[in-house]
Amino acid sequence: MTTAPKVVQTLDCKGLLCPVPIIKLSKAVKAVQVGEVIEMLATDPGSVPDMEAFQRQTGHEIVSRDRQGEVFRFLVRKTK
Numbered sequence: 001m002t003t004a005p006k007v008v009q010t011l012d013c014k015g016l017l018c019p020v021p022i023i024k025l026s027k028a029v030k031a032v033q034v035g036e037v038i039e040m041l042a043t044d045p046g047s048v049p050d051m052e053a054f055q056r057q058t059g060h061e062i063v064s065r066d067r068q069g070e071v072f073r074f075l076v077r078k079t080k
Helices: 020-031 047-058
Strands: 007-013 037-042 061-068 071-077
Touching: 007 020, 020 037, 020 047, 037 047, 047 061, 047 071
Parallel strands: 007 037
Antiparallel strands: 037 071, 061 071
């Protein structure tokens, strides 16, 4: 059984449209240490492909992704 990663910061981006959640995440990632995990909550369905692109472009790891009703939840680990 794996334990859930410890989240050091939660970004509440509910109600914000692309690309605002990604911009907020990019800024937040710069402020945390390598290996730390940020949780991002978003309601924009566009956040799913945006996060995939973010992972490809930055190399930061999407540890988990799920959806609860209208809210998409991403856990992102800073890798470098």
